[in-house]
Structures are given as structure tokens and as C-alpha cells.
Amino acid sequence: MLEQLLIFTRGGLIxxxxxxxxxxxxxxxxxxxxxxxxxxxRSGLASFNYDxxxxxxxxxxxxxxxxxxxxxAVYQRILHLLYVDDLLAMVKREFxxxxxxxxxxYSDFDETFRQLRKEAEAxxxxxxxxxxxxxxxxxxGRKQGxxxxxxxxEGGNKNKSEANGDADDNGKNRKLENGHSNGNHxxxxxxxRGTVVTNGKENESSNTGAFDVSKLQKRRGKxxxxxxxxxxxxxxxxxxxxxxxxxxxxxxxxxAPKLDFTDPVEExxxxxxEVVAADQGESMMDKEEIVSSDSESEEDEEGKDAKPDTKxxxxxxxxxxxxxxKANLEKADLEPALKALKDRLMTKNVAEEIxxxxxxxxxxxxxxxxxxxxxxxxxxxxAAMEEALVRILTPRRSIDILRDVHAAKEQRKPYVxxxxxxxxxxxxxxxxxxxYWLLQHNVSVMMAACDTFRSGAVEQLRTHARRLQIxxxxxxxxxxxxxxxxxxxxxxxxxxxxxxxxxxxxxxxDNEPLMRALSxxxxxxxxxxxxxxxxxxxxxxxxxxxxKFNQKLADLSTSPNPRLIDGILLTKxxxxxxxxxxxxSMVYISxxxxxxxxxxxxxxxxxxxxxxxxxxxxxx
Amino acid sequence: xxxxxxxxxxxxxxxxxxxxIEYALQIPPPQLYAAAAVLVLTTLLLLFIRLFxxxxxxxxxxxxxGGSGKTVLFYRxxxxxxxxxxxxSMGPNEGTFILHYESTKKGKIRPAHxxxxxxxxxxxxxxxxxxxxxxxIVFVVDALEFLxxxxxxxxxxxxxxxxxxxxxxxxxxxxxxxxxxxVTAHTMEFIRKQLEKEIEKLRASRSGMSEADIANDxxxxxxxxxxxxxHCINKVTIAEASGLTGEISQVEQxxxxxxxx
Numbered sequence: 001m002l003e004q005l006l007i008f009t010r011g012g013l014i015x016x017x018x019x020x021x022x023x024x025x026x027x028x029x030x031x032x033x034x035x036x037x038x039x040x041x042r043s044g045l046a047s048f049n050y051d052x053x054x055x056x057x058x059x060x061x062x063x064x065x066x067x068x069x070x071x072x073a074v075y076q077r078i079l080h081l082l083y084v085d086d087l088l089a090m091v092k093r094e095f096x097x098x099x100x101x102x103x104x105x106y107s108d109f110d111e112t113f114r115q116l117r118k119e120a121e122a123x124x125x126x127x128x129x130x131x132x133x134x135x136x137x138x139x140x141g142r143k144q145g146x147x148x149x150x151x152x153x154e155g156g157n158k159n160k161s162e163a164n165g166d167a168d169d170n171g172k173n174r175k176l177e178n179g180h181s182n183g184n185h186x187x188x189x190x191x192x193r194g195t196v197v198t199n200g201k202e203n204e205s206s207n208t209g210a211f212d213v214s215k216l217q218k219r220r221g222k223x224x225x226x227x228x229x230x231x232x233x234x235x236x237x238x239x240x241x242x243x244x245x246x247x248x249x250x251x252x253x254x255x256a257p258k259l260d261f262t263d264p265v266e267e268x269x270x271x272x273x274e275v276v277a278a279d280q281g282e283s284m285m286d287k288e289e290i291v292s293s294d295s296e297s298e299e300d301e302e303g304k305d306a307k308p309d310t311k312x313x314x315x316x317x318x319x320x321x322x323x324x325x326k327a328n329l330e331k332a333d334l335e336p337a338l339k340a341l342k343d344r345l346m347t348k349n350v351a352e353e354i355x356x357x358x359x360x361x362x363x364x365x366x367x368x369x370x371x372x373x374x375x376x377x378x379x380x381x382x383a384a385m386e387e388a389l390v391r392i393l394t395p396r397r398s399i400d401i402l403r404d405v406h407a408a409k410e411q412r413k414p415y416v417x418x419x420x421x422x423x424x425x426x427x428x429x430x431x432x433x434x435x436y437w438l439l440q441h442n443v444s445v446m447m448a449a450c451d452t453f454r455s456g457a458v459e460q461l462r463t464h465a466r467r468l469q470i471x472x473x474x475x476x477x478x479x480x481x482x483x484x485x486x487x488x489x490x491x492x493x494x495x496x497x498x499x500x501x502x503x504x505x506x507x508x509x510d511n512e513p514l515m516r517a518l519s520x521x522x523x524x525x526x527x528x529x530x531x532x533x534x535x536x537x538x539x540x541x542x543x544x545x546x547x548k549f550n551q552k553l554a555d556l557s558t559s560p561n562p563r564l565i566d567g568i569l570l571t572k573x574x575x576x577x578x579x580x581x582x583x584x585s586m587v588y589i590s591x592x593x594x595x596x597x598x599x600x601x602x603x604x605x606x607x608x609x610x611x612x613x614x615x616x617x618x619x620x
Numbered sequence: 621x622x623x624x625x626x627x628x629x630x631x632x633x634x635x636x637x638x639x640x641i642e643y644a645l646q647i648p649p650p651q652l653y654a655a656a657a658v659l660v661l662t663t664l665l666l667l668f669i670r671l672f673x674x675x676x677x678x679x680x681x682x683x684x685x686g687g688s689g690k691t692v693l694f695y696r697x698x699x700x701x702x703x704x705x706x707x708x709s710m711g712p713n714e715g716t717f718i719l720h721y722e723s724t725k726k727g728k729i730r731p732a733h734x735x736x737x738x739x740x741x742x743x744x745x746x747x748x749x750x751x752x753x754x755x756x757i758v759f760v761v762d763a764l765e766f767l768x769x770x771x772x773x774x775x776x777x778x779x780x781x782x783x784x785x786x787x788x789x790x791x792x793x794x795x796x797x798x799x800x801x802x803v804t805a806h807t808m809e810f811i812r813k814q815l816e817k818e819i820e821k822l823r824a825s826r827s828g829m830s831e832a833d834i835a836n837d838x839x840x841x842x843x844x845x846x847x848x849x850x851h852c853i854n855k856v857t858i859a860e861a862s863g864l865t866g867e868i869s870q871v872e873q874x875x876x877x878x879x880x881x
Binding site for chain 2: 006014016031038039104391395397398
């Protein structure tokens with residue numbers, strides 16, 4: 001059952017909740033949703049899972065950007081409620097009509113909601129039934145089809161009328177069912193839905209007229225063309241395939257003319273049918289994917305051709321539009337601007353996945369909004385993106401290490417920082433830089449050489465220690481790094497050292513034994529700060545590195561609430577010119593801030609991340 | 621194609637201009653002068669109104685950490701006791717209105733422009749948009765969950781108190797200890813002392829930062845002395861309130877002190 005449905009403004013005022021549902025939610029799923037999903041530019045996702053003690057909720061949401069409203073539905077995770085998306089859309093539509101910014105109470109909406117909910121539930125029920133009914137005739141049809149294999153097509157007519165009779169009983173599902181029973185006749189292949197649906201359309205015409213085999217054969221090709229449309233219809237009705245439906249809504253409009261384009265390719269169509277028939281069931285999806293990818297490439301070509309045309313036509317109208325302001329932004333309007341922006345982000349070395357997600361989230365925040373006068377769509381989108389980027393890069397937690405150090409000092413404990421990362425990113429070098437920076441602020445520092453793996457690592461650290469004149473704790477090689485770190489911290493506590501900087505061996509994110517060792521080190525010593533050292537040079541791999549490090553630290557940890565990465569140290573920042581995307585990728589994927597930026601070879605080359613300049617560079 | 625269209629358009633425009641000039645020439649000069657004078661006067665008047673208005677800002681900024689009760693306070697000030705609860709804000713609430721408790725009063729009251737800036741740290745950059753116009757700031761503190769958030773509260777307060785737009789214009793600030801209806805809430809005095817202590821620590825660590833770091837424009841307090849709110853250049857006061865039960869008279873008073881009716 002639906003647990004709760006809320007309507008609130010972006011400002012945070014709850015306008016309406018369903019009182020009938022009134023179940024007290026465990027924990028605070030809504031606030032968690034807002035904080036960890038909507039405000040983190042992840043609103044492009046389909047749903048959000050919330051775990052509280054004794055309850056797992058799934059939350060779905062939708063925005064009304066023009067009015068600044070948010071609609072959230074909460075339900076138990078174990079129930080797969082199919083009508084929630086529908087219900088949210090309906091509630092959004094209805095509520096937008098009664099909404100008035102001055103009003104804060106909408107008790108009269110209860111009645112409307114009750115109706116909407118009934119409607120949605122009924123529809124879901126129907127869909128469920130339809131699915132069951134659909135499945136049954138397939139079997140029947142198969143039997144019939146097999147029976148008639150010998151009898152040939154003559155019996156087809158009779159059968160068809162029978163099938164029609166059945167179908168009428170079943171009301172709504174007539175069309176589909178027709179398709180099923182009939183399809184099994186003409187195309188002797190059994191029960192594959194792809195082909196079945198293909199022929200669905202022919203039935204209507206052949207119902208009245210005589211059954212013409214040759215015509216049918218001809219039509220078979222045509223029928224296949226129709227598959228695209230029919231398939232898409234089918235998937236709309238089929239709640240299980242909601243996700244794919246969503247994806248497609250996107251390129252729905254451009255894809256439509258494309259379907260006509262397939263006209264000359266009849267042979268291909270035929271081939272497709274056979275393939276589908278052989279595969280059965282699932283193949284519908286596969287095929288659709290193929291078609292859509294085809295259409296995409298074609299679309300690109302088309303787009304190139306069409307561009308000059310639209311430009312010619314659109315010059316005055318776009319000018320006019322920019323002056324007058326457009327009524328409501330639609331997804332299609334945003335598409336070109338978002339694509340350009342995504343490409344731009346990717347040229348700045350932002351991981352593709354992240355650029356994509358960001359664009360989706362920005363689109364979600366703009367669709368339905370009124371475009372201001374004297375602006376172009378591109379600048380609107382860019383402004384929204386800039387805001388989103390600033391929001392992401394602004395640290396969520398305090399990055400004032402010195403204050404934390406002072407706080408630890410008061411408790412007479414050393415402040416422990418662990419440097420982790422893949423091989424060769426500059427952990428030791430930047431550890432020395434951090435040590436130098438801390439020394440400048442009159443904090444006593446100790447290094448712990450816990451890289452007991454790579455030869456020369458301890459010597460390297462010793463050299464740094466000598467130059468900076470700070471103590472180093474080392475136990476040579478082949479020791480358990482976790483133990484070395486532990487002893488180092490004990491030593492620091494004895495000496496009253498303020499900060500312990502722990503150097504670890506570089507490890508690839510997929511190396512399970514080494515990751516386990518790292519997890520142990522962190523669990524055993526419970527450091528105050530786990531600093532991930534990452535190269536600014538990295539592109540798509542940034543996502544993989546950070547997510548796997550976090551994942552492994554969480555999975556391999558023995559404690560119930562594992563420590564994850566608290567902050568990021570971005571190295572080699574001086575080598576990348578304007579390709580600063582790694583900073584964005586890393587922050588987005590881990591949710592932790594960039595605490596330091598290493599930008600050179602000398603000890604002084606350590607900076608704080610300048611959010612504004614990064615955003616500026618990213619959008620330049 | 622495009623160029624042709626443009627040419628055509630230009631031609632038409634030229635004709636219109638021509639017609640316009642001809643028409644203007646037919647009007648007797650005194651009328652023209654009169655029209656010009658009216659135009660200039662109106663523009664000047666509008667400009668004056670703009671300047672006059674700006675000199676007396678009526679913007680009140682509600683700020684503080686997330687979950688401290690800013691949105692509740694905002695709607696309490698606006699509508700009195702009528703709403704069904706709030707969730708974490710994703711955007712600022714803004715409104716120009718006559719405070720609810722004054723709505724029964726007779727006479728002309730100047731409405732206050734109240735802005736509730738979200739407390740979530742990712743949205744704090746929004747604060748910079750509103751601070752330059754602020755007539756006064758209400759900094760809301762959760763008196764119930766005060767100690768766990770102490771350092772975050774102090775840091776945010778420190779940031780606001782050292783902002784150039786606040787210091788230069790000496791914008792008065794009220795530390796509003798919210799949720800005092802609860803039994804376990806901390807007292808005003810305790811909160812003030814803890815905040816002063818924490819800011820003192822911040823002062824030490826912040827002044828130690830290098831110049832390249834996030835530079836705060838001004839330093840707080842008097843060097844060599846323990847920090848106290850009385851050392852601030854702008855006036856900092858502290859008050860108790862409860863947004864949920866509606867005991868917000870001190871906040872209302874503060875707002876009315878700085879946004880004259």
C-alpha cells in the first residue's frame with residue numbers, strides 16, 4: 001500500500017498530505033530524500049530507497065517546476081506498486097489547477113485525491129488482468145496453431161472468427177488477443193510475441209474480407225514495420241517495462257518520422273521477424289534497442305541535414321521568442337542546449353556518466369519552467385547548470401582541518417589522517433606537502449610509513465621527513481601496515497604530537513587482498529580523516545576508482561558502520577590546463593569535498609579548491 | 621534566404637521610420653516640447669523613487685543551519701498558526717507582507733520583505749544574493765540539538781559575521797534560540813557562552829590560514845581578548861523563541877525595530 005503522499009513547495013512548506021494514509025513513517029525518509037538525492041543533483045533518478053530500522057521505503061517524486069512544487073510518494077519497498085508513477089502524474093496535474101501561492105491548506109483536495117487513487121489502482125488492476133489474459137491465449141493459440149499446421153491456411157478464417165468472439169468477451173484486450181491467436185496461424189512460428197503483435201493490425205481488415213494468403217505474405221513485411229509502433233504501444237501498456245518506456249519518451253518525437261523511413265527496407269524487416277521469432281519473449285526489447293540505435297544514428301544524419309533549414313526558418317521566430325519569453329520550457333527545447341553542454345563538460349574531462357546524470361538533473365529542474373524574457377534557452381540552461389555545479393562543489397562538511405586538529409588537541413588525542421589511492425598518484429609527495437602546511441601553522445606532525453610493500457617507499461618518506469625535520473615512524477618492510485599505524489598513533493599519543501599522517505601503499509581499486517588490508521587499517525585505527533588521493537589527469541576512471549574504493553571499504557569492513565572516504569586530495573593539478581573535470585567527477589561520485597589541490601613539485605604547492613574558478617573553467 | 625529576408629525587413633523598417641518622422645513633423649513644436657518635458661520628469665521621478673526605496677531596505681534575512689526551524693518561523697511570521705509542518709527546504713522562501721500579529725492593527729504599516737534562506741550547506745551560496753540588501757539578520761539556532769551541531773553553527777555564524785556586506789553596513793543580527801518550548805532545550809545564556817567560546821577557537825584557526833584559502837574579509841573581535849559578541853562592529857543580540865507554539869514576540873520586535881512601520 002501507499003504509505004504517504006506529500007505535496008510541498010521548494011521552500012519546504014508541506015501543502016498537503018494524505019490524512020487517510022496517516023501511517024507514521026519510520027525515520028525521516030522525506031528529509032533524507034531531499035538532502036541526499038534532490039540536493040545532490042541526482043533528481044534524474046527514477047526512485048530512491050530509504051532504509052530505516054524495521055522499514056524499507058521506496059520514494060518516487062516528480063517536480064512541477066513552474067509552480068515550484070514537489071510531489072513525493074512513499075511506499076514499502078517490498079510492494080512493487082505499479083501505479084505510483086501514474087498517480088503522481090495525475091495528482092500533479094490536478095493539484096496544479098487548484099494551487100494558489102497564498103493558500104497553505106488544501107483540505108478540499110482529499111476528495112480529488114481519493115478519486116485519483118481509485119482510478120490509478122483500477123488501472124493498475126486492469127493492466128495486471130490484461131497481462132494474465134494475454135498470457136493465456138498465447139498458449140491456446142499455440143495449440144491451435146500446431147493443430148492447424150497440417151490444415152493450412154483455410155481453417156484460418158474460422159479460427160479467427162472464434163478468436164474474435166473470445167476477444168470480445170475480454171473487452172479491452174481484444175486487439176492484442178487477436179494478434180495472438182491469429183499470429184500463430186499465418187506465421188507458423190510459435191507464440192513469440194514479437195511476431196504476434198506484428199500481425200495485429202492485419203486482423204481488422206482481414207476480418208471482413210476473404211483471407212488472402214498472398215496478400216498476407218506481402219503484408220507480413222509491412223506488418224513488421226508496424227512492429228516498432230506496436231511494440232512501443234505494447235510497452236506502454238506493460239507496466240513491467242516502465243523503465244524502458246521512460247528512456248524512450250525522450251526520443252519519442254524524433255523517432256516517429258523515422259519509422260516511416262524504414263519503408264524501403266522490407267527485406268530487413270523480414271529478417272527481423274525471423275530473428276525475433278527465434279529468440280522469443282525477451283527479444284522484443286532487444287529488437288527495439290536495435291531499432292532505436294539505428295534511428296539515433298539516422299537521426300544524427302538527419303539532424304545535420306535539417307539544421308540549416310531550421311536555422312533559416314527559426315531566425316526570426318527564435319529572436320521573437322527570446323524577447324517575448326517562451327511559455328513553458330519543454331524537454332525537447334532543452335535537448336540541443338543540454339547536449340552541447342554535456343559535450344562541453346566532457347571535453348573538460350568530466351566522466352561521461354556524470355555529465356549525463358547532471359544534464360538529466362538540470363533538465364528535470366527546468367522542464368515546465370517559464371523562460372524569462374530576453375534570454376535564450378542556452379543561457380537559461382547554462383545558468384541552471386552553473387548553479388548545480390556550484391552546489392555540488394560546495395563542501396557539505398567543514399573542510400577546516402586546522403580547527404579539527406585543535407579540537408583533537410584539546411582531547412589530548414592525535415589527529416590521524418590516512419592517505420589512500422591508486423599507484424603513482426602522489427600520495428607520499430602530497431603527504432609531505434600537507435605536513436609542511438601543518439608545520440607552518442605551528443602544529444607538530446609525525447609521519448607513519450605504512451607503505452610496507454613498495455621498495456623505496458620508506459626511504460622516500462624518510463627523505464621528506466629529514467628535509468622538513470619532523471619525526472617519522474617506521475618499521476621497515478613486510479610488516480602489517482595496520483599494526484604499524486597503530487603503533488605510530490600510540491607513539492604520537494605518548495609524545496603529544498598533534499597530527500599523524502599515515503602513508504599507505506598504492507593499490508588498484510580491484511585488488512581485493514590489498515583493499516582488505518586497507519579496510520583493516522582503517523577499521524583498526526579509526527582515523528579522523530580518510531583522504532583519497534586522486535590525479536586530476538584521470539577521466540572516466542575517476543568514477544570507477546572512487547566508487548570502488550568506497551564500495552570496498554564498505555563491503556570489506558567488519559564493523560557495522562564502516563568508514564568511507566572523507567575527503568579528496570587532487571594532485572597534478574598544474575598539468576591539466578583547463579581540463580578540470582576530474583574534480584567534478586570525484587566530488588559528485590563520492591559526495592566528499594576536495595580538501596587540497598596539489599599543483600606543483602615544491603612543498604608550497606598546495607592549494608584549496610576555488611569553486612568559482614572551477615565552475616567557470618568547466619563552462620567556458 | 622536569410623539575407624534576403626533580412627534585407628526585406630530592413631526596407632520595411634526604413635519605411636516605417638520615414639512615416640514616423642513625417643508624422644512627427646506635422647505636430648506643432650510646443651506640443652513636442654511638452655511631451656519631452658513630461659517624459660524627462662517621469663523618468664526622474666521613477667529614479668528618485670528607486671533611490672529612495674533602496675536607501676531604506678526592508679529585507680529581513682532568516683538564516684541558520686538546516687532543521688533549526690527557519691521555514692516554520694517564516695510562515696509563523698506570515699500567516700500565524702496555520703500549516704501542516706515542513707520538510708527540508710530546497711529553495712528560499714521569500715515574501716513581502718505585513719507581519720501577522722500586526723494585521724489586526726489599524727493604520728498604514730510598511731510591509732517587511734522576509735527571506736528564508738535554506739540551511740543546507742550546498743545552498744548556502746544563496747545567502748550572498750540576499751545579504752547585501754539585508755536590513756537585519758535573524759540567525760536561527762536549534763536550542764534542542766545545540767551541542768552536536770555546535771561547531772557547525774559557530775562556523776556558519778562566523779562566516780556571516782565576517783562577510784563584507786554585513787560588517788560594512790553594520791547589519792544588526794539576532795541570534796534566535798528556537799524550540800525553547802521543549803523542556804530539554806538549552807538556555808539562551810548557555811548558547812551565547814558556547815558560541816563565543818567556539819568562535820574564539822575559530823578565530824585562532826582561521827587567522828592561521830594562508831592567504832590563498834577562503835579569505836574572510838574581516839577579522840572578528842579585539843586581538844588579545846577573548847571573543848564576546850559585544851566586540852562585533854554590528855549589533856548582535858540574542859533572544860528566545862518557539863516557532864511551533866508561536867512565542868516569537870522577541871523576533872517580531874527585533875524585525876520592527878529595524879524595519880520601521
